[in-house]
Amino acid sequence: MFAVMAAPVNDPEHGFCRDCLTPQRSRAMRCERCGSPRIVRHAELYSLHLAHIDCDAFYAAVEKRDNPALRDKPVIVGGGKRGVVSTACYIARIHGVRSAMPMFKALEACPEAIVVKPDMEKYVRVGREVRAMMLALTPLVEPISIDEAFLDLAGTEKLHGLPPALVLARFAQAVEKEIGITVSAGLSYCKFLAKIASDFRKPRGYAVIGEEEAVSFLAEQPVTMIWGVGKAFAEVLARDGIRMIGQLQKMERSDLMGRYGVMGDRLYRLSRGEDDRRVHPDHDAKSVSAETTFDTDIAKMDDLLPVLRALSEKVSARLKKAGIAGRTVVLKLKSQDFKLRTRNRQLADPTRLADRIFSTGLDLLRREADGTRYRLLGIGVSDLSDDEKADPPDLVDLQSRKRALAEGAIDTLRDKFGRKAVETGYTFGKGRNAHPPEHLDD
Numbered sequence: 001m002f003a004v005m006a007a008p009v010n011d012p013e014h015g016f017c018r019d020c021l022t023p024q025r026s027r028a029m030r031c032e033r034c035g036s037p038r039i040v041r042h043a044e045l046y047s048l049h050l051a052h053i054d055c056d057a058f059y060a061a062v063e064k065r066d067n068p069a070l071r072d073k074p075v076i077v078g079g080g081k082r083g084v085v086s087t088a089c090y091i092a093r094i095h096g097v098r099s100a101m102p103m104f105k106a107l108e109a110c111p112e113a114i115v116v117k118p119d120m121e122k123y124v125r126v127g128r129e130v131r132a133m134m135l136a137l138t139p140l141v142e143p144i145s146i147d148e149a150f151l152d153l154a155g156t157e158k159l160h161g162l163p164p165a166l167v168l169a170r171f172a173q174a175v176e177k178e179i180g181i182t183v184s185a186g187l188s189y190c191k192f193l194a195k196i197a198s199d200f201r202k203p204r205g206y207a208v209i210g211e212e213e214a215v216s217f218l219a220e221q222p223v224t225m226i227w228g229v230g231k232a233f234a235e236v237l238a239r240d241g242i243r244m245i246g247q248l249q250k251m252e253r254s255d256l257m258g259r260y261g262v263m264g265d266r267l268y269r270l271s272r273g274e275d276d277r278r279v280h281p282d283h284d285a286k287s288v289s290a291e292t293t294f295d296t297d298i299a300k301m302d303d304l305l306p307v308l309r310a311l312s313e314k315v316s317a318r319l320k321k322a323g324i325a326g327r328t329v330v331l332k333l334k335s336q337d338f339k340l341r342t343r344n345r346q347l348a349d350p351t352r353l354a355d356r357i358f359s360t361g362l363d364l365l366r367r368e369a370d371g372t373r374y375r376l377l378g379i380g381v382s383d384l385s386d387d388e389k390a391d392p393p394d395l396v397d398l399q400s401r402k403r404a405l406a407e408g409a410i411d412t413l414r415d416k417f418g419r420k421a422v423e424t425g426y427t428f429g430k431g432r433n434a435h436p437p438e439h440l441d442d
């Protein structure tokens with residue numbers, strides 16, 4: 001089966017102790033030096049360098065650190081306006097409590113749990129501290145969320161005097177000691193499998209997936225392990241009789257693409273452990289946006305709408321060009337008296353589609369179209385990430401899938417014949433006061 005478990009007997013030369021970092025020369029179950037059972041062994045241990053690190057029960061871990069009375073108790077962080085669980089510690093998880101669960105359900109499952117209100121500022125601060133420690137290992141750190149990041153540790157052996165596998169274990173120890181929370185680490189040759197590995201032995205986990213075993217390991221995993229295969233898409237695959245990654249491995253690329261479009265190509269590649277995405281250090285840009293100042297102030301929704309559409313398309317085009325996506329849509333308005341209003345909405349997944357940016361922006365704009373005369377309108381996205389996880393095909397929402405496909409077709413035509421070749425209903429000939437897309441300010 002799996003790396004850490006599968007390889008030990010065969011690879012006495014490729015193991016070390018996660019507690020004292022001593023290389024192991026025998027096949028003993030416990031460390032030759034300190035007696036710890038936390039031994040990692042793997043044939044490719046010293047040649048892999050792509051890592052994924054994710055903090056364990058992050059918000060709850062920070063709360064336990066700051067209040068030792070909580071340490072051995074089931075702790076749930078959450079509540080507030082949405083009334084859902086942000087996260088639960090591993091003790092509460094034994095009772096079935098999960099992130100995103102309504103709080104009343106969580107308390108039904110675990111009535112003795114202690115509920116703590118989230119303190120976002122604190123978590124952001126701790127997340128930054130963890131990140132700073134990562135950056136001391138390599139500049140190639142790509143944060144994915146507040147508590148996780150990819151690290152490419154290639155070429156750092158000289159600097160650290162240790163191979164990446166040991167650097168990673170030492171890092172986990174240092175976070176425990178210096179920050180007071182625990183992390184799980186995954187080591188592999190690609191992002192897809194490094195992330196899976198970090199999740200495999202949580203909490204305080206360390207797992208390795210090598211090239212040798214990637215295909216056989218994946219064959220035994222459910223399709224939901226593939227990025228972009230959420231509940232809805234998994235149901236579609238299940239309807240076609242596909243539940244395990246091993247089934248995808250037996251299918252032709254053309255067949256998968258014929259059935260599932262672009263997603264089919266992803267299924268083909270990832271099911272075979274093919275993933276050549278590199279680790280991109282934190283993007284300098286924190287957001288991508290476009291805005292325009294009107295010649296004369298506008299109050300009417302009918303007049304604001306085509307401008308919003310054109311701006312959304314511009315933002316989308318930039319995201320697509322850069323291969324990135326944003327999870328938070330930000331609407332910006334400046335009123336006649338120069339008062340600035342910004343409104344945000346977080347989406348379930350990052351997007352790069354003009355249509356999603358537009359429709360979210362429109363929702364936000366409707367609330368602000370209260371007769372105020374505006375001199376500036378802007379739309380953008382923040383919370384940027386790689387576009388790999390963007391706009392997962394939600395086949396339940398057929399309408400949005402159709403829109404996404406239509407948008408793909410429009411992009412292709414525009415690539416071929418230029419931007420003006422295709423105008424959408426919203427921008428075409430509308431908006432007496434709006435600039436055409438080419439003349440939008442940045």
Ligand code: DCP
Binds near residue numbers: 202
């Ligand atoms: N989070 C949230 N709502 C969710 C999921 C997560 O508010 N639906 C927050 C709380 C988590 C943090 O983000 O602590 C990190 O998310 P993870 O998915 O990494 O979850 P945890 O770190 O809590 O647990 P794990 O040990 O599974 O990584």
Ligand code: MG
Binds near residue numbers: 054055056147148
């Ligand atoms: Mg986490």
